[in-house]
Amino acid sequence: xxxxxxxxxxxxxxxxxxxxxxxxxxxxxxxxxxxxxxxxxxxxxxxxxxxxxxxxxxxxxxxxxxxxxxxxxxxxxxxxxxxxxxxxxxxxxxxxxxxxxxxxxxxxxxxxxxxxxxxxxxxxxxxxxxxxxxxxxxxxxxxxxxxxxxxxxxxxxxxxxxxxxxxxxxxxxxxxxxxxxxxxxxxxxxxxxxxxxxxxxxxxxxxxxxxxxxxxxxxxxxxxxxxxxxxxxxxxxxxxxxxxxxxxxxxxxxxxxxxxxxxxxxxxxxxxxxxxxx
Amino acid sequence: xxxxxxxxxxxxxxxxxxxxxxxxxxxxxxxxxxxxxxxxxxxxxxxxxxxxxxxxxxxxxxxxxxxxxxxxxxxxxxxxxxxxxxxxxxxxxxxxxxxxxxxxxxxxxxxxxxxxxxxxxxxxxxxxxxxxxxxxxxxxxxxxxxxxxxxxxxxxxxxxxxxxxxxxxxxxxxxxxxxxxxxxxxxxxxxxxxxxxxxxxxxxxxxxxxxxxxxxxxxxxxxxxxxxxxxxxxxxxxxxxxxxxxxxxxxxxxxxxxxxxxxxxxxxxxxxxxxxxxxxxxxxxxxxxxxxxxxxxxxxxxxxxxxxxxxxxxxx
Ligand SMILES: Nc1ncnc2c1ncn2[C@@H]1O[C@H](COP(=O)(O)OP(=O)(O)O)[C@@H](O)[C@H]1O
Ligand SMILES: [Mg+2]
Numbered sequence: 001x002x003x004x005x006x007x008x009x010x011x012x013x014x015x016x017x018x019x020x021x022x023x024x025x026x027x028x029x030x031x032x033x034x035x036x037x038x039x040x041x042x043x044x045x046x047x048x049x050x051x052x053x054x055x056x057x058x059x060x061x062x063x064x065x066x067x068x069x070x071x072x073x074x075x076x077x078x079x080x081x082x083x084x085x086x087x088x089x090x091x092x093x094x095x096x097x098x099x100x101x102x103x104x105x106x107x108x109x110x111x112x113x114x115x116x117x118x119x120x121x122x123x124x125x126x127x128x129x130x131x132x133x134x135x136x137x138x139x140x141x142x143x144x145x146x147x148x149x150x151x152x153x154x155x156x157x158x159x160x161x162x163x164x165x166x167x168x169x170x171x172x173x174x175x176x177x178x179x180x181x182x183x184x185x186x187x188x189x190x191x192x193x194x195x196x197x198x199x200x201x202x203x204x205x206x207x208x209x210x211x212x213x214x215x216x217x218x219x220x221x222x223x224x225x226x227x228x229x230x231x232x233x234x235x236x237x238x239x240x241x242x243x244x245x246x247x248x249x250x251x252x253x254x255x256x257x258x259x260x261x262x263x264x265x266x267x268x269x270x271x272x273x274x275x276x277x278x
Numbered sequence: 279x280x281x282x283x284x285x286x287x288x289x290x291x292x293x294x295x296x297x298x299x300x301x302x303x304x305x306x307x308x309x310x311x312x313x314x315x316x317x318x319x320x321x322x323x324x325x326x327x328x329x330x331x332x333x334x335x336x337x338x339x340x341x342x343x344x345x346x347x348x349x350x351x352x353x354x355x356x357x358x359x360x361x362x363x364x365x366x367x368x369x370x371x372x373x374x375x376x377x378x379x380x381x382x383x384x385x386x387x388x389x390x391x392x393x394x395x396x397x398x399x400x401x402x403x404x405x406x407x408x409x410x411x412x413x414x415x416x417x418x419x420x421x422x423x424x425x426x427x428x429x430x431x432x433x434x435x436x437x438x439x440x441x442x443x444x445x446x447x448x449x450x451x452x453x454x455x456x457x458x459x460x461x462x463x464x465x466x467x468x469x470x471x472x473x474x475x476x477x478x479x480x481x482x483x484x485x486x487x488x489x490x491x492x493x494x495x496x497x498x499x500x501x502x503x504x505x506x507x508x509x510x511x512x513x514x515x516x517x518x519x520x521x522x523x524x525x526x527x528x529x530x531x532x533x534x535x536x537x538x539x540x541x542x543x544x545x546x547x548x549x550x551x552x553x554x555x556x557x558x559x560x561x562x563x564x565x566x567x568x569x570x571x572x573x574x575x576x577x578x579x580x581x582x583x584x585x586x587x588x589x590x591x592x593x594x
Contacts (some may be wrong), residue, residue: 009388010355016385023382024373111369112379112430115333116386117358278293278336 013118017126020113025134035094036138040083040145048076048150076150077245080142081237082208085171087138089206089230092175093182093199095131100183101191104275114276124180124272128265131176136168139237159243163250167236170257174229177264184271206230211238213246229260283438283469284309284332289341291327291493301327303493305341309438309471309486314464316484317473318580320590324493325473326366329442332471333363346437359387362431362439362468366446368423370415370430377402377411380430387434397433405429405459421452428459432468439463441472445479457483477580489584496587501580508578508586510538510550514561515576517546519569527568534560546571550578 025032052074103110114123146154158164182194205225207215212235215222225231232253239247247253286307293299302324309315317325330336332343334354343350350357371379380401384394402408405425415423424444432439441460445453460483463470474480480487481501488498497504505511518524524547531540531549536557539550549561562573576582585591 006356009359012388013386016382016387019385020371020374020378020382023378106367107372108365108367108369109371111335111363111365112371112383113386114335115358115361115363116383117355117388118386119355276335278330 009117010119010122013116014122014126016116017113017118017123018130021126021130032134033141036087036091036134037141037145039090040087040142041149043079043083044076044145044149047079048074048152052151074150074152074154076146076152076154077156077242078211079209080146080154080156081241081245082206082210082234083146084139084142084237084241085206085230085233086203086208087142088135088168088171088175088233089178089203090199091135091138092131092172092177092179093194094179095134096127096176096179097183097186097194098191100127100180101186101188104184105188110276120273120276121269124269125265127180127272128173128176128268131179132169132172135172135175139168139172154242155244156241157243158241160240164237164240166254167233167240167257170254170261171233171236174233174257174261174264177261177268178229180268181264181271184268184275202228202230207234211235211245212248229257229264232256232260281311282308283311283346284315284471285344286328286332287342287344289328289331289343290339291324291331291336292339300493302331302338305490305493305495307488307495307498309469311437311469312464312467313485314460314470314472314483316480316487317471317490318475318477318480318487318584319473319490320475323475323490325490326442327493328490329363329440329471329473333361333440334358335363359434360437362434362436364424364427364431364439364441364444366442368415368427370418370423370426372415375412375414376407376418376426379415379426380433383430383433389434401429401433404462419452420447421449421455424448424452424456425459428456432463432466435466436468438469438471441470443474444472445474445476453479477584481580487580489580489587491584491588497583504580504583505578508550508582510552511577512551512553512557513576513578513582514549514551514558515543515546515574516549516561516565516570517572517574518565519571523568527565530564531561534564537561 114120116123146156182198186194206228207225208230212222212225212231215225235248236253236257238245239250239253284307286305289302289305290300291302293301305328317328319325327336331338332345332350334350334357337351345357346360348357348360371382374382377398380398381394384397389397402411405428407422407426407429410418410422415426418426444456444460448456460470460472472483484501486498486500487504489496489504499507524542528540528547531537531547536554537549537551541548551557558575562570581591
């Protein structure tokens, strides 16, 4: 068979899988939007609206002082890139890891998609790509929230669109690959534990609620969190959106995002193949 | 014999782990195009494993499977174009409706929107699912879900349809509906390979059969030829009062006209014979002199074939 013919078959199958996922998502559009918006909405509401209205609120939020020192704009400015990173990562878990747990469950409903004329790695790739699309939407939703909710305006400024797009796309793909790795390495029964054991720790230790530079006084932690891919998502978005806040070097951020993308994609695909082939 | 569509050669599968299990132990098989071919064997015989390998879902330890000339290990993605599968368990997409299950399957296999919609409508009609088109698979009964799985599996017009235990868990009525649906596929030129441990199903449905046990094929032929291999078309099981007379009786029975075989069974004697008038009376008269208690007559079934080959019952 000629190779163009083969690519034709593969690309139609890949698009077919995307169409199926799109149809399923479109039916769940409202729950999807609620799920995506709830976390950033509440975070912004409590920390950038409620707390500043409480007496002594600023003192309760130690980062607020630092945010001011780092260039002004309040805690909202720290939170915007961080909450986008969380939204991206949550989407990866919700779009890949949780459905996979169901699809690998008793019914094995993924079988029909695995049986389409496409290499198995490409079926896994489709999961990552479709998840990345949801991540980008989720990240975009944080913008209007960060604009309207905080009592002190957020200081966002896109210094380089290229950097923003590169970070956004890479971070979204990393989140999908992370979801694939988790979804294929955890037994379906235990998927509920994932939030407590993986999602919450990588969020809180992901430089989401504070810039990485602010960890300077806790050296061991500052080095320790470097194994967490969420750090590079938050720092990357910080570099692209709120450059006045201190952030890691841009080249390092991009390199580390590529590194985690390759690593997690490889592990996730291995796991996927192991789960569908015997 | 006509063209071979599924060619299995020297197939072996050993599941690794602490206690390795040899699930398939050297299977060779040729399925002629256009037939309904059965793999009949007890639970654990290796039927599902054989089907999984043939449908690119398991990697063989040794040997090869070619579907329409395409090696399933070397070219899994392309082999899948010629394959339709209905696995042992329900694999319907529960996030999609009945119609969407078929529609998106068509899209995966490269049909455009119009073609996929047309094919979906026709299949829903053919499998009498049109009135449930907008239902979700969870709402279907076992029989309907099975029909939908078959409809979806043939939606891309595969050359071979694999059905793993298609009637497991179906009520008798749904089973017959399923048999009709499978038989109708013959008219569409689709070769069917099915596994079963119901000998009635194998007998009723299949043009050819391979009896499989412990990962090996014991015998392969048409159901009629398999039953004929028992050596008679009537079986009389004689229950005898005392064991002493048996040997003498065996000799005398062998001399009766029409009897083709005599063998000892627990508590008596089994007589194999060609059906003819007055035969039962002659057998009973002969045996009566030696203390006959009871007689049961049966015809050879695939069950008899299996018991003769393995010394065990097919269903335990
Ligand atoms: N994934 C697996 N891992 C280990 N052993 C398996 C696996 N699947 C099947 N087996 C074993 O292989 C043998 C054949 O199983 P199977 O092919 O399912 O038989 P059948 O479909 O005829 O009932 C059985 O002993 C079974 O326990
Ligand atoms: Mg089986």
